[in-house]
Amino acid sequence: MEEEGGSLPAKKDFSAWYNDILWRAEVMDVRYPVKGLYVWYPHGFALRRAVYQSLRDLLDVDHQEALFPLLIPKTEFMKEAEHIKGFEEEVYWVTHGGLTELDIPLALRPTSETAIYPMYALWVRSHADLPMKLYQIVNTFRYETKHTRPLIRLREITSFKEAHTVHATWEDAERQVEAAVVLYRAFYNQLCVPVIVSRRPDWDKFPGADYTIATDTVMPDGRTLQIGTVHHLGDHFSKTFDITYEDQDGDQQYAYQACYGISERSIAAIISIHGDDRGLVLPPDVAPVQVVIVPIIIGKRGEEVLLHAAACEEELKQAGFRVRTDSRSLRPGAKYYHWEMRGVPLRIEIGPRDIDAGSVVSVTRLGEKNPMARAGLAGSVVRMLDRFAATLRARAEERMKESITRVTSMDEAVSAIASGIAVVQWCGAPECAEEVERIVDASILGTDVRSPYISDTGGPCIVCGKEGKPAILGRSY
Ligand code: A5A
Ligand code: ZN
Numbered sequence: 001m002e003e004e005g006g007s008l009p010a011k012k013d014f015s016a017w018y019n020d021i022l023w024r025a026e027v028m029d030v031r032y033p034v035k036g037l038y039v040w041y042p043h044g045f046a047l048r049r050a051v052y053q054s055l056r057d058l059l060d061v062d063h064q065e066a067l068f069p070l071l072i073p074k075t076e077f078m079k080e081a082e083h084i085k086g087f088e089e090e091v092y093w094v095t096h097g098g099l100t101e102l103d104i105p106l107a108l109r110p111t112s113e114t115a116i117y118p119m120y121a122l123w124v125r126s127h128a129d130l131p132m133k134l135y136q137i138v139n140t141f142r143y144e145t146k147h148t149r150p151l152i153r154l155r156e157i158t159s160f161k162e163a164h165t166v167h168a169t170w171e172d173a174e175r176q177v178e179a180a181v182v183l184y185r186a187f188y189n190q191l192c193v194p195v196i197v198s199r200r201p202d203w204d205k206f207p208g209a210d211y212t213i214a215t216d217t218v219m220p221d222g223r224t225l226q227i228g229t230v231h232h233l234g235d236h237f238s239k240t241f242d243i244t245y246e247d248q249d250g251d252q253q254y255a256y257q258a259c260y261g262i263s264e265r266s267i268a269a270i271i272s273i274h275g276d277d278r279g280l281v282l283p284p285d286v287a288p289v290q291v292v293i294v295p296i297i298i299g300k301r302g303e304e305v306l307l308h309a310a311a312c313e314e315e316l317k318q319a320g321f322r323v324r325t326d327s328r329s330l331r332p333g334a335k336y337y338h339w340e341m342r343g344v345p346l347r348i349e350i351g352p353r354d355i356d357a358g359s360v361v362s363v364t365r366l367g368e369k370n371p372m373a374r375a376g377l378a379g380s381v382v383r384m385l386d387r388f389a390a391t392l393r394a395r396a397e398e399r400m401k402e403s404i405t406r407v408t409s410m411d412e413a414v415s416a417i418a419s420g421i422a423v424v425q426w427c428g429a430p431e432c433a434e435e436v437e438r439i440v441d442a443s444i445l446g447t448d449v450r451s452p453y454i455s456d457t458g459g460p461c462i463v464c465g466k467e468g469k470p471a472i473l474g475r476s477y
Contacts, residue, residue, distance in 0.1 A: 008341070010277050014221040018272060019150075025280045025341050027271065028150045036148035036155025043342055044267075046288030048159060051267055052137060054190050054286060055161055058183055063133040063163060068115045070138070071106040076114045080240045083113060086207020090142045108141040113208065113233075113259065116164050117241040124166055124255055126246045131172060135163035151268035152225065152477050159264040166243065166255045173232055173256040177213060180230040180260040184215050187262070188227070192283045192392040193217055193269045194400040195227065196421070196454075198446025198472055201433065206259075210234035214446060216476070218403045219272050222419040224445060224474040227269050230260040273396050280343025281365050283392055284385040291316055291381060292339045293325040294332055296351030309350050312360065312377060319378035340365060345388050346381065348372070364388050404453050404472075410462070413440045417474060421445070423454050425468030427461035435463045436473065445472045 008024055009016040022028045027044035040048060056065070071094060078084055087110050094106040109115055116134075124132060140160040144153050163180070167173040181197055188195045195215040205212040209231040216224045237243070238255045247253050274281040284290050293316075295302075295309040309325050316323040326335045332349070339347060349361040354374075362372045362384060372380050403420025407413045416422035417440055426432060426444065433444050449472055461468035 008277065008279060011220060011275065014219070014272070017275075017277075021271065021275060021279060022150055025271075025343065027267075027280075030150050034155075036144060036153070038150045038154070040158070043288060047270075047282065047286060048264065048267060050286040050288055051191070051270070052159060052161070055187055055262065055266075056137075058187055059135055059161075059163065063135050063165075065136065066134045067136050067138070068112055068119070070109055072109055072112075072115045074105045074107060076118055077107045079114065080208050080237055082236065083208035087111070087142075090144065092141045092143055109138075110140055110142045111160070111261070112136070112138070112140070112162055113164070113237055114241075117237050117243060117257075120164075120166055120255075121241050121243045124243050124245050127168055127248060130166055130168045130245060130255065131176065132166040133163065133176075134165075135161060137161045149477070151264045151271070154264070157263045159267075160261060161263070162259060162261045164257065164259045166238075166257050168245065168247070168253070168255065170232075170234065170256045173234070173258045176258045177230050177232050177260075180258065181213055181215075184228045184230070184260070184262070187266075188215065188217075188269075189393070190283065190285045191266065191270050192389055192396055193227070193266075193273055194393075194397045196400070196404075196472065197450040199448040200229075200446050201430075201444050203430065204443075206231040208233060208236050210236070216445060216472075216474075217269050217273065218400055218420050218474075219269075219477065222403060222417070222475070224421060224476045225265060225269060225272075226476060227265045228260070228262045231258060233257040233259060273399075274392055275343070278337075279341030281392065282343035282345060284345045284389050287343060287345050288322060289324045289339070289342070289344045290321050290385065291323040291346045291348060292335075292344045293323065293348045293350065294335050294339075295325065295327055296332055296349055296354075297327075299352065301352040301355075304355065305350060305352060308355050312348065312350065312374075315378055316381060319381070321378075321381065345385055348381075366391060401453050404451070406454070406470075408459070408462070410436070410439050413442075413462070413473060417442045421472050421474040423449070423470050423472055424462040425459040426471040427464055427466045427468045429461075429464065432461055432463035440473060442473045442475045445474050445476065447471045 008020050011017045026041040029039040032039050090110050092108040140157045165176050195217050197215050200212040200214050211232050213230045214226050215228040216226050219225050235254045243255045244252045293309050295305045297305050313323050313325045345365050347363045354360050358374050359371045363369045405416035406423040407416050413422040
């Protein structure tokens with residue numbers, strides 16, 4: 001067994017488990033000698049590729065992929081006042097080319113509004129050009145001062161998907177915000193990761209936005225993780241960058257914009273929410289290996305077993321599965337351990353007795369073991385993986401539900417936040433937010449909460465007693 005470095009800590013010690021699983025399952029190597037920068041191992045990168053393929057497929061329905069430069073001239077970066085205020089402490093600057101000081105310093109993009117919008121000013125001409133919906137998947141750099149963590153808080157975000165859309169009216173941009181929320185829900189549904197959608201308080205919105213809608217999930221330790229945001233930018237940037245279009249009457253109008261982003265936090269969520277004491281548990285849609293075939297070579301019928309395994313592999317490949325046969329000369333137990341750690345949803349074991357019985361043995365990553373008829377194998381695997389995904393989804397959904405508690409007192413809020421999200425009534429006043437945040441040592445994450453578990457039942461603000469609305473409170477990563 002691969003036990004050189006001891007074994008994976010139990011998941012109930014989440015922080016130790018998370019740090020350990022990243023290298024044991026060969027997702028990330030954290031030994032790169034720059035803080036906040038990490039290295040994708042091939043297995044992690046294959047997972048990333050599948051996750052981002054699923055995101056691309058969803059976006060490509062009505063967006064187009066493009067690619068803008070990494071470097072942004074200071075003169076462009078400094079144009080939008082709110083945006084600068086929000087990001088100035090996080091920007092890395094390139095000041096020299098070799099030994100020569102640059103006339104205009106260049107920012108490493110922390111996000112690409114100020115790289116993209118000067119070009120949009122050139123590209124958007126008339127109402128016929130709208131809506132314009134582009135996205136790119138790039139690396140961005142943020143000099144984060146909070147504790148950095150692999151996949152969660154990075155200084156180089158390697159997998160930043162940012163979409164930037166342009167519309168004729170504020171209402172059109174608002175509809176796009178809603179469409180983006182639907183898209184992110186579909187994305188996280190494929191990852192079997194439950195999300196809670198809410199509107200960030202004004203002081204927490206994206207720098208330069210009218211408002212921000214966020215999707216959060218709850219991690220096993222009860223802390224929340226923001227795994228996607230959608231921003232209505234109003235006309236703030238179009239006025240700054242002069243993005244105008246000619247309307248039907250021939251008049252020049254400022255455009256309205258939206259933007260929305262997702263990072264490799266989506267992968268942190270998959271790992272954290274589904275993984276267990278034995279390693280990763282990957283949703284079938286994005287598992288780099290969906291089915292692993294383990295030939296059980298005992299006695300004299302080794303050749304025959306390998307031939308059967310190869311035939312199964314071929315059949316499953318033809319059916320479109322990502323499948324591997326592990327014919328290394330290791331004990332079956334060592335192979336099971338290896339592929340369980342890496343999260344493979346389904347294992348198929350084939351030995352001489354299975355051949356005689358016209359069947360194989362299937363074992364899901366959740367430990368469900370069944371004989372499966374050799375005939376019609378691909379169809380059985382489809383059904384098994386569908387059921388597996390449904391179970392993952394239901395299990396995660398149930399935990400999410402359990403981690404949300406409606407409370408009416410500060411004491412209740414404190415205990416709810418220890419294991420998840422507290423829902424309080426809040427009047428909307430910043431003073432009341434400050435007060436409750438101070439007492440319970442957590443943040444108001446959002447209002448206008450969209451979750452089947454949280455309804456607006458009315459009631460007084462937890463601080464001042466005036467009529468309030470539900471707000472979610474939690475400690476976030
Ligand atoms: N231009 C818009 C889309 C934007 O930059 N929005 S954002 O700042 O909210 O980032 C989008 C998403 O990227 C966030 O919701 C969060 O999930 C992720 N993200 C932000 N900073 C990150 C960091 N330092 N490391 C990893 N992911 C990060
Ligand atoms: Zn109040």
